[in-house]
Amino acid sequence: MSRPVPRNELNLPLAVTSLMKGVVYRDTAESTWRHVLGLASQVSDYVATLGLAVVIDEAEGYAFLRSKSDDELADLGIPRLVARHQLPLHTSLLLALLRKKLAEHDTTDAGERLILTGEQLRDLVSPFFPATTNEARTIDQADTAIRRVVDLGFLRRMPGQDGEYEVRRVIKAYVDAQWLADFDAHLAEYASISREEQL
Known part of the structure; x- marks a missing residue:
């Protein structure tokens, strides 16, 4: 089991930008994973201003960003950050x-x-x-x-x-x-x- 990063060494920009780039996995990005876990509430507050929510599954070892629902976005008065695309x-x-x-x-x-x-x-x-x-x-x-x-x-x-x-x-x-x-x-x-x- 990996040691937690000391609170004063946690890096919010690293956690947020890593999540913006895609899914963060515990097994392939252990250091970034520790920053995401240690700053989960701050990451959540930060991405909420963009109409996003952070999803963290500690048991399965992944974290990613998901767009809020259209109703929530309308309440916030902001457009969807990521357009929806229908898969083939x-x-x-x-x-x-x-x-x-x-x-x-x-x-x-x-x-x-x-x-x-x-x-x-x-x-x-x-x-x-x-x-x-x-x-x-x-x-x-x-x-x-x-x-x-x-x-x-x-x-x-x-x-x-x-x-x-x-x-x-x-x-x-x-x-x-x-x-x-x-x-x-x-x-x-x-x-x-x-x-x-x-x-």
Whole structure:
């Protein structure tokens, strides 16, 4: 267990700017993580002026910034700092499948980290692509979805391991338990959209 940073050595600008850049993980940014934890209330007060809220999950070891709801932003009289973007179908599908896989992993004694190969990831999402005889095209589409999920920070390429990825636990904050409970209904929606794309 890492030692806490003495109060007089905590660095608010480091904590805030690190969170502005993306998710802060305990396992990959231990020093920054200690600053974020030690200054959690100050970070929360600071980012609130920008219409953001800090989310810290000590048990899972991550922290990130989330935009406040549209109603809260309207009450504050400020615009949304980060625009919302709709994810491509297969990217959001892969996120859902990874969240389900992580939930299944957590019910076993397989260890804390979920590591998947590129082939396993392609096998997860490929059944949802339109049927085609061009297997190379399907692989390219699956790899594009995988790259997007890596860019979003929900998958991390394992250093020194060719073609292996860790499913980052922050995915649990974005694809919540209620959404997961309705997973079969969501899969039916994806299958329906996929069929429409084939027509």
